[in-house]
Structures are given as structure tokens and as C-alpha cells.
Amino acid sequence: MVEHKIFAGPKVRRIRNGLGATQTAMAEALGISPSYLNLIERNQRPLTVQLLLKLASVYKVDLEELQSDGAGAAPLREVFSDPLLAGEIPGDQELVELAQAAPNAASGVVKLYRAYREQTKRLSELAELLAREGHQTALAGARLPMDEVRDVLEAQTFHFPAIEAAAEGFHASLDAGDDLEGALKGWLRKQHGIVVRALPVHVMPNLRRRYDRHSMRLFLSERLSPFDHLREVAMEVCLLAFADDIRLELDALPLTSSEAKRIARFELARYAAHALMMPYGVFLAAAQRARYDIDVLRSRFRVSFEQAAARLVSLQRSGSVGISFFMMEIDHAGNIIRRAGGQGFPKSGFGGQCPRLNIHATFAQPGQILVEPVVMPDGAAFLTLSRTLEGPQGAFQERLRRTAVLLGCDLALAGDMVYRESLPKSVEIGPACRLCERQGCLSRAEAPVTRPLGLDEMTAGLSAFDFQ
Structure with a gap:
């Protein structure tokens, strides 16, 4: 019988380097000499069927990957x-x-x-937008894949029933007790042979997570907080246990590119992790008993403020609905990192958000929850909660990444919330400075596009952008 020969030296070398093994150690495990392994890695000797089987049994190598002749091309x-x-x-x-x-x-x-x-x-x-000479005030259509994903997710209710059902069922079967992370790690190890390890910053300086499927290890950065560490483990479990449910919800999203679908799959995996960490029925009941006090919920479920806030936005199951929240996260410069559940709240397609929103004030008061009712020019009123979020832990003299999250709902729905007590006076806000027609606003940052400026030599308003 003619033996099939495969030249896959670079792949063998990558496997060995991934394991941190020397040529001598690997050669001994495979039952060959170090010099012969060296020739294999330099593609001067083939991988025989016997060696393939030995690699598979000793290192759990995917044989199809080794035998492929260029799928990565x-x-x-x-x-x-x-x-x-x-x-x-x-x-x-x-x-x-x-x-x-x-x-x-x-x-x-x-x-x-x-x-x-x-x-x-x-x-x-x-270029197309400029050619229209201002006939449209916002970039339209799918742009970058990330923009497309954001637009699609913001346009629909932030709730995915298939993922919710899968998460509740899995959580019930797990019987985690008070140690969810330990139970999830045990499931990964028992069902898939995956071991979770934290790596120091100098080993993995630029990544939060890395899965090495040759050594079956999930590496997580020690920069992550315990809450983010748990979420990363939960995401890995969800991608393995709920793959079909995530694919079902992903296929229902009107995305046009493979890049957008990859990004959306990650977003759905994060959603699934939150659903697993805070099962729907249990979390909704706890939220209602605690009158939606986020600090109480984060302590009870051992999650971060951001994770609890994001979970509140998703409580939109038919027949068992919580308060309809919306959420927005920004950085110091006012760049919007993400939105969710924005039905009813104004979304600016031209310029930044209103500078009077209390989310901008949180950076001067890190860690504090700022509660404030706001009123739009059309009379729509909302209750808003804002707080800063801490990013991954930085090293000494490294600037921390700090963002802020705004969680809000229609003021008429806030009667059962603990934050409804002792509210300050409502603040008048607008959609965005370029589209807002409130006069005499000390916070105005840009001239409105809908009105001519009213400055002259005889009068001067409170703002450099006062209009007629």
C-alpha cells in the first residue's frame, strides 16, 4: 500500500511553539529523533500517516487542518x-x-x-454626500461593518428569545450554586477539554482573550476585572453550547456583509453571556423587588454596573416585560461607543449628543450615579441615570480607559424605580446642537443648521451661536 505523504512543517512548528515545547521534547513524545523533527519542520521530510495519528493522540491536533493543502489561502x-x-x-x-x-x-x-x-x-x-450639497444631514446606508451592525441592533428591540431560552435552560442544568464561574470552567474542561488561564500583561499586552485550540486553553488577560473575567468565560461557553441559537438570531438580522455578521456574532455572544450570568426570569423578579436599583442587582448577581445595566435593557420578553430602558456609552470625547434599546429617545445623526445630558458630567464625578429627568423640545420626558465605567486595569503611569454609560426610560414608566424619589428639576435638552432650536443655551457647541445666526454689532447673546 502506498503511504500518503504530507508536508506540513510550518504547521507542526506552530503547534510546538504554541505548547512551549522544545524540538527534543516533542520528538521524544512522538517517538522520533530531534533531527528528524527538524527536517519535518523545514518541509524536508513528510508527515506519514503514523505520525499524523501520533500527533492527534498526543496533542489533540485537528488532522483535517494538517492535511489541508491551503484552505487558509x-x-x-x-x-x-x-x-x-x-x-x-x-x-x-x-x-x-x-x-x-x-x-x-x-x-x-x-x-x-x-x-x-x-x-x-x-x-x-x-464624496456622494458632498455631491448632494447638503440635501441629507446624515450618512445613510451601510457604511463600515461596525456602523451597519450598530444601526441594525439599534433599530430593533434589544431582546433575542432563542438565546434567552437556551441560556435559562443551560443555567438550570448547570446547577452552579454560588460559583457560576467555577461551574462554567468545569463544563469547559469536562465537555471540551478547555482549560482557562489568566496571563500576565507582559505575556499578552494587547489582548483581552486568546483561545489556543491546539493546546485547548483559553487565555485571559490579568487586566480584566473579575466581572469581565466571568463574562469572557461565559462567552466561550455560549459560543460552544448555544451555537445554533446564536446562528438563528444572527441569520434574522438584515446584515449585508460577512464582516458585519462576524461583528454581530460577537455582540450576540456577549448578549448570551449576560443572559447566562443573569437568567431572565430570576433577574426580572429581582429587578422588580429591588425597584431597579442597579447597585443592589450588581451585588446580588456579582456582576459589574455595566453588565447589570445592559441586562435591564434586554428585559423585553413577550408576556414578561420589564421597564423599557435605553442605554448609551460614550468616552471622554463624546464618541458614542454603543447604543441599545433606543426606542423613543432621540438619536442624533448629525453631530454629537446634547452636552446638557448628565452623562458628560459623570467624568468629573467618577463612580457616582447621577440621576436626572430631562425634557425634549416636543415635551417628551425621560429619566436618565449616568455613571462612569472603568476599563481594563492599566499599568503604572498608563492612562486608564474610562467611559460613561447612560441608562434611561420614559419618565412615565419610572414610577416603580428607586431613582424616582427626590428627583431634581427637569433639564431641557435637545437632539443635537446642529438640530436644536432652543435659544439662549449656554451649552450650545455648534450653530443650528435650521436657523440663521442672529449676531450683529449692537447685540450679543449668551452663546456665540445665537440665532434669530
């Missing part, structure tokens, strides 16, 4: 099919060799190409 083919690069590579063999010998470099080339395509598309849309 498919994204590179897309890159080099671009007219700008057409003719640079005469055939597929060079792409296969690049994908096998330097997969990280190949992945970098693909990411760079995708970023180039996205930037080109965005510039094209911007």
Missing part, C-alpha cells in the same frame, strides 16, 4: 484578485505557501486589505 485569493494586485501572483501555490509558512502575516495582509476596502467605500459615500 482562500482569503488571500480574494485579496490578490483585486484589480490593483492582479498579476502579482502567477498561481495559487505561492498563496498556499504563504498561508502555511506565515499564517499570522497572511492574516495581517487580509485585515489590511479589508480595512483598505472599507475606507475606500467610506470615502466614496462621503
